[in-house]
Amino acid sequence: MPTLSLQQLRTRHVGPIDLDIAAGECVCIRGASGSGKSLLLRAIADLDPHAGAAVLDGRACASMPGPAWRRQVALVMAEGQWWADRVGEHFPGGCTPAWLDRLGLPADALGWQVARCSTGERQRLALLRTLMQQPAVLLLDEPTGNLDEDSTARVEALLGDYRREHAAALLWVSHDPRQAARVAQRRFVLEDDRLVEEGEEDGGEAASVGHARSLGAGDAAW
Amino acid sequence: MVIELTVLDLALAALLILALAGVSLRLGLGIGQRLVVSAARTTIQLLLIGLVLKLLFDNVHFLWVAAMAAVMITAAGREVMARQKRRFVGWWGFGLGTLSMFVSSFTVSVLALLVVIGNTPWYTPQYAIPLLGMVLGNTMNGIALGLDRLTHEASTRRAVLEARLALGQDWDETIADTRREAIRVGMIPIINAMAAAGIVSLPGMMTGQILAGTPPVEAVKYQILVMFLIAGGTGFGTVVAVSLGARRLFDERQRLRLDRLHTSAD
Numbered sequence: 001m002p003t004l005s006l007q008q009l010r011t012r013h014v015g016p017i018d019l020d021i022a023a024g025e026c027v028c029i030r031g032a033s034g035s036g037k038s039l040l041l042r043a044i045a046d047l048d049p050h051a052g053a054a055v056l057d058g059r060a061c062a063s064m065p066g067p068a069w070r071r072q073v074a075l076v077m078a079e080g081q082w083w084a085d086r087v088g089e090h091f092p093g094g095c096t097p098a099w100l101d102r103l104g105l106p107a108d109a110l111g112w113q114v115a116r117c118s119t120g121e122r123q124r125l126a127l128l129r130t131l132m133q134q135p136a137v138l139l140l141d142e143p144t145g146n147l148d149e150d151s152t153a154r155v156e157a158l159l160g161d162y163r164r165e166h167a168a169a170l171l172w173v174s175h176d177p178r179q180a181a182r183v184a185q186r187r188f189v190l191e192d193d194r195l196v197e198e199g200e201e202d203g204g205e206a207a208s209v210g211h212a213r214s215l216g217a218g219d220a221a222w
Numbered sequence: 223m224v225i226e227l228t229v230l231d232l233a234l235a236a237l238l239i240l241a242l243a244g245v246s247l248r249l250g251l252g253i254g255q256r257l258v259v260s261a262a263r264t265t266i267q268l269l270l271i272g273l274v275l276k277l278l279f280d281n282v283h284f285l286w287v288a289a290m291a292a293v294m295i296t297a298a299g300r301e302v303m304a305r306q307k308r309r310f311v312g313w314w315g316f317g318l319g320t321l322s323m324f325v326s327s328f329t330v331s332v333l334a335l336l337v338v339i340g341n342t343p344w345y346t347p348q349y350a351i352p353l354l355g356m357v358l359g360n361t362m363n364g365i366a367l368g369l370d371r372l373t374h375e376a377s378t379r380r381a382v383l384e385a386r387l388a389l390g391q392d393w394d395e396t397i398a399d400t401r402r403e404a405i406r407v408g409m410i411p412i413i414n415a416m417a418a419a420g421i422v423s424l425p426g427m428m429t430g431q432i433l434a435g436t437p438p439v440e441a442v443k444y445q446i447l448v449m450f451l452i453a454g455g456t457g458f459g460t461v462v463a464v465s466l467g468a469r470r471l472f473d474e475r476q477r478l479r480l481d482r483l484h485t486s487a488d
Contacts, residue, residue, distance in 0.1 A: 045388055046475055046477065047384055047477055047478070048477065049475075049477065049479075065392075065475075065476065066387070066392075066476035066477065067387070067390045067391060067392045068390070070388055070389070070390045071389075071390030074388065074389070074390070075388040076388075077381075077384075077385060077388060079381065081381050081382040081384075081385035081386075082382075083382050083385075083386065129389065130388075130389065133389065133390060
């Protein structure tokens with residue numbers, strides 16, 4: 001039984017999208033900037049009005065309150081946002097020290113002032129903030145966008161373990177095809193407002209996808 | 223008892239406005255025309271209201287007083303809306319401020335007329351209209367400031383609010399800081415006015431009563447009453463308006479809906 005199921009999901013110009021992500025599976029999406037990847041994630045997290053349905057383990061998004069859905073289907077935005085002065089105030093339940101360590105952060109990181117953290121530190125802390133809520137689905141918008149190679153590897157490893165241990169479904173937006181190859185079981189391109197699956201086993205489709213892309217989906221505007 | 227002012231007296235005072243307009247022209251301030259137009263509006267509007275009040279005082283009837291109050295509150299609601307850089311679309315833009323003022327200013331004024339002043343009839347326009355006017359004017363300021371801050375903050379801090387929603391916080395927790403700040407902003411002017419009253423500023427109503435020959439201590443007592451009414455009206459009005467506005471920023475799925483605001487041209 002698939003963990004997350006999108007049925008005819010539409011938001012602004014994106015969609016309709018049908019996609020099932022099984023428990024413990026990671027799906028990567030790439031696409032030109034402006035193609036609507038972030039819009040799609042926002043719609044799945046129910047932050048934007050949308051048509052169609054998102055269903056988690058048989059329970060429709062519409063059947064539960066917004067916050068309950070978002071705790072289960074957690075969006076980690078590309079730009080982490082902070083509202084209090086100290087990092088720790090954003091972790092109401094604290095943070096597992098082992099996780100801090102695995103992302104290369106010291107145990108006292110929760111006592112830091114947000115303003116003094118680097119962009120990379122904030123990105124890792126924002127990811128941990130969400131992981132601490134133990135969501136069933138993670139919607140990741142460029143989760144390693146501001147990270148160096150070492151930190152990227154750490155994040156990929158931690159997310160991989162989280163996915164296996166919690167049987168979590170991951171929807172991972174990445175612009176890096178090598179990262180997609182490393183972390184994902186299935187890969188899609190979002191273009192012309194549709195998801196098209198990529199993969200070596202389906203050469204014909206992949207070729208047509210490449211062709212469509214070269215025709216200038218890169219300057220798709222919205 | 224009151225020294226009557228002649229047209230000539232007012233014309234002399236109007237010279238001040240003209241002189242100021244001359245300075246504006248000279249310095250290229252570009253507000254000379256607006257100054258003259260505003261001064262003209264003041265003259266015409268106040269003369270008209272003087273006539274209306276004279277009519278009202280000569281024909282004391284509950285319906286007339288109620289109609290006057292309705293006009294005042296509608297005008298105040300429009301003014302609140304006009305002062306918003308980002309206002310709620312549809313009826314909410316006008317209704318939010320108007321409803322809040324109705325709830326607070328109206329209740330406070332009626333309460334004061336019935337319980338504190340206790341005139342017969344309680345709606346005697348000499349008391350009811352000025353009282354409502356003073357409470358309404360200040361409540362209008364508080365609500366306009368509070369709502370403006372609320373919608374400004376929600377728009378500029380959109381990313382933070384949505385990050386909190388994405389973490390599963392509910393709308394109430396997400397907007398709590400912003401709402402608190404907006405209510406504070408709306409209430410601070412009247413708190414400052416109370417703190418400065420009598421030391422820095424002599425409030426207008428008291429000054430007017432003294433000019434009209436009322437013993438100072440009597441005038442002061444009325445002023446204290448009015449200050450408290452204004453504070454109550456402004457405070458509760460701002461709380462109601464900002465709270466309703468904050469709720470309206472989120473839909474039934476607890477999404478932040480900034481598309482429910484539109485930005486005015488200027």
